[in-house]
Amino acid sequence: MKIYTGGGDQGRTSLFSGERVFKAHARIDAYGDVDELNSVLGALAAALPVQAAEIGPKITGLQADLMKVGAWLATSPGSPALAEIEALTTADAAALEAAIDQLDADLPPLRSFILPGGHPAAAWAHMARTVCRRAERRVVGLADAAGDPSRQDHYAWLLVYLNRLSDYLFVLARYLNHVTGIPDRMWQK
Amino acid sequence: MNSGLAPPTNGSTEVYAVRLLKRRRLDGGTFEFTLSRPDGFSFRAGQRIRFEHPTGERDYSLVNGPAAAELQVCVRIVQDGQFTPRLARAAIHSRFDISGPHGYFIFQPATRPAVFVASGTGIAPFVAMARSGVRGFRLLHGARTADGLYYQAELRAAAAGYVACLSKAAAAAAAPPDAFAGRVTAYLAAHLAPGAYDFYLCGRSEMIRDVTLLVDRRFPASLVYSEIFF
Numbered sequence: 001m002k003i004y005t006g007g008g009d010q011g012r013t014s015l016f017s018g019e020r021v022f023k024a025h026a027r028i029d030a031y032g033d034v035d036e037l038n039s040v041l042g043a044l045a046a047a048l049p050v051q052a053a054e055i056g057p058k059i060t061g062l063q064a065d066l067m068k069v070g071a072w073l074a075t076s077p078g079s080p081a082l083a084e085i086e087a088l089t090t091a092d093a094a095a096l097e098a099a100i101d102q103l104d105a106d107l108p109p110l111r112s113f114i115l116p117g118g119h120p121a122a123a124w125a126h127m128a129r130t131v132c133r134r135a136e137r138r139v140v141g142l143a144d145a146a147g148d149p150s151r152q153d154h155y156a157w158l159l160v161y162l163n164r165l166s167d168y169l170f171v172l173a174r175y176l177n178h179v180t181g182i183p184d185r186m187w188q189k
Numbered sequence: 190m191n192s193g194l195a196p197p198t199n200g201s202t203e204v205y206a207v208r209l210l211k212r213r214r215l216d217g218g219t220f221e222f223t224l225s226r227p228d229g230f231s232f233r234a235g236q237r238i239r240f241e242h243p244t245g246e247r248d249y250s251l252v253n254g255p256a257a258a259e260l261q262v263c264v265r266i267v268q269d270g271q272f273t274p275r276l277a278r279a280a281i282h283s284r285f286d287i288s289g290p291h292g293y294f295i296f297q298p299a300t301r302p303a304v305f306v307a308s309g310t311g312i313a314p315f316v317a318m319a320r321s322g323v324r325g326f327r328l329l330h331g332a333r334t335a336d337g338l339y340y341q342a343e344l345r346a347a348a349a350g351y352v353a354c355l356s357k358a359a360a361a362a363a364a365p366p367d368a369f370a371g372r373v374t375a376y377l378a379a380h381l382a383p384g385a386y387d388f389y390l391c392g393r394s395e396m397i398r399d400v401t402l403l404v405d406r407r408f409p410a411s412l413v414y415s416e417i418f419f
Contacts, residue, residue, distance in 0.1 A: 005394040005417060007401040018297070018387065018412030020405055080297040 016071055017079035030142055031073040033135035038066045040131055044124035051179040052121065055172070058099065062165070065092060069158060073139070077146060077154035088161050096164040103168075103175040110174070113187040118177035125173035129166050136162040202288060204241055205230060209276075209283045210259060216336040218268075219310060220277060221252065224260040224285065231255065232290035234321035235314040235416075238262065241286040244271040248291060250313035250391070250416065252340075254320035260287075263313045263339060294391065294416040296323050301412070304386045305348075306373050306400055307331060311392030311418055316340045319347035326389075331373040331396065333357045335364040352376060374399045378407065385410035393418055 007013075012020050013028065021028065045059040071085045116126035139162060143155040177184055211223035232238075234254055240247040249262035266273045279285075296303070296318050303323075305315045308331035315328060320343075327350035332338050338353050345351045353368040354376050369376045377400065388404055388411055390397050397415050404411050 005401075006398040007415075009398075010402060010405060012405050014401070014413050014415065016293070018414050020401075020409065020411070020413055080299075081293070084293045084295065 015076060016074040016085075017076040017081040019076060026138065026142055026145065027073060027076075030135065030138035031070040033131060033138050034066050034070045034073060037128060037131040037135055038063050038070075040124060040128040041066070044121055044128055047119075047121040047124050049119060049121055049176065049180050052176055055176075065161070069161065072158065073142075077151045088157055090157070090160070093157075093160045093164045096161070096168045100164075100168050100171050103171045107171070107174050107178055111186075114174070114184040115187055116173070117185060118173070118182040119180045122173040122176040122180075122182070125169050125176060129169035129173065132162055132166040132169060136166065204286050204288050207260065207285050207287055209279050209281055209285065211281070212277075215263065215339045219263065219265045219337075219339065221261055221263050221339075222276065224262070224287070226258060226260050230260075230289075233295055234317035234323070235292070235294040235296060236290035237292045237294075238287045238289040239291055240272065240276075241288055242272050242275075247272050250292075250294070250311075250317065251290070252313045252316045252320075254317055254322075256321070263310045263316075265310050292416065294389070294414060296389070297387070297414070299387050299412075301385050301387045302327065303389065304329065304381070305389045306377075306392070306396070307390075308373065308392030308396045309337060309418070310339070311390075311396075311416070312339050312344070314391055314416060315389070316344065319344055323347070325349045328352070329354055329373045329376055331356065331392065335368070338365075341365075352380075372396075372399075374403055377403055381408075383407060387412045387414070389414045389416075391416040391418070 008023065011023055013023050014020055015027065041059050041063050045056055048055055065088055068086055068088055072087060075081050075085060117123050136159065139155050139158050143152045143159065146152045146154065174184060205227035207224040207227060209222060210225055213221045215221055232251060232255055235250065237248045237250050238260060249264055252261040252263050253259065264273055264276060266277045268274065294314050303326040305326050305328045307315055312330060324347060326348055328344055328348045329352050330338055330341065330344065331354045333356050335355065341353065353365050354373045355364050355368050355370060356372045373396065386408055390400050390413065394417050397417050401413055404413055
């Protein structure tokens with residue numbers, strides 16, 4: 001099966017809601033970052049140590065969530081096409097909070113900034129966290145540009161979810177170093 | 190889709206057993222197949238079913254509306270293909286496994302005029318939309334010859350405007366008197382007034398690409414919804 005059509009060869013692409021926009025459009029930047037985050041999570045999953053095998057299904061679930069996030073971002077506020085997309089809910093953010101608390105319970109207290117790195121899976125988790133923060137900033141920009149509060153609401157759940165997801169990825173990075181016996185490197189001023 | 194970030198699938202992973210009930214030849218190489226409709230199988234006009242076959246998955250848009258008692262698909266037989274020749278030869282009451290419904294090619298009511306563009310068996314979802322009550326659309330129905338204008342009478346009755354676009358020049362003489370001699374892109378470039386439309390495109394990737402690029406140039410404020418037949 002061919003996966004190319006050439007319809008975007010002149011720099012435009014179609015949103016899920018039908019609009020044709022330049023590929024440099026802020027909305028494309030936003031879901032492009034989410035796409036990148038999903039790819040980094042794939043690398044993270046591939047690097048998981050056996051000591052953290054139970055994290056694998058969680059990563060798969062996050063990747064599925066991000067497909068929904070991307071579809072939502074690819075759809076303009078107010079479009080009838082939104083009815084075709086399943087949005088995440090506060091329960092998904094709450095599940096992330098529970099996962100953060102569970103991982104954090106095993107970790108030593110954090111007393112200073114840490115340098116990203118350690119086990120390869122932890123390094124990927126840090127990379128995912130930073131891409132997640134970039135995606136979050138893009139969504140903040142979209143919400144800000146939306147102007148009308150009712151249109152800003154379109155992004156409300158995304159901002160909560162991405163904020164919580166980056167927190168989860170930070171704690172996950174520490175957890176992966178912890179279970180593999182690699183101490184976090186503290187920032188020395 | 191080549192965006193790298195497709196919408197999440199809306200199709201059930203459940204596999205249903207269906208039976209082939211009827212086969213009707215539409216032209217030399219294309220058939221309409223009627224299948225039994227499984228209990229609890231619901232869909233919306235414009236969606237696809239997926240044949241889950243040992244040789245691989247094959248997606249086909251449903252031709253009928255959601256209220257129909259059966260399922261119908263329109264299939265061009267690929268002579269050296271692995272699946273369609275078997276479908277063409279299958280005995281009535283043969284069993285096939287399907288999943289679905291799949292896809293998001295759903296009519297979205299809007300104030301902009303709707304322009305449907307189909308080529309070949311890409312007419313299928315538009316037939317389903319017409320059968321589910323969608324009206325007021327303009328349809329550009331592309332085919333090589335008049336034989337390929339499947340469901341023409343039904344679509345003419347439902348459309349606010351119907352144009353048969355026949356790409357094989359010699360065929361135009363035997364075509365409907367109001368047929369356009371040329372591809373759908375040529376018609377759009379020369380005869381559709383500039384403006385903002387909702388375009389719905391279904392057909393082969395080359396047609397989708399050509400129409401999409403034309404829309405970018407000539408109708409840039411328009412929306413484009415596409416369903417590609419690979």
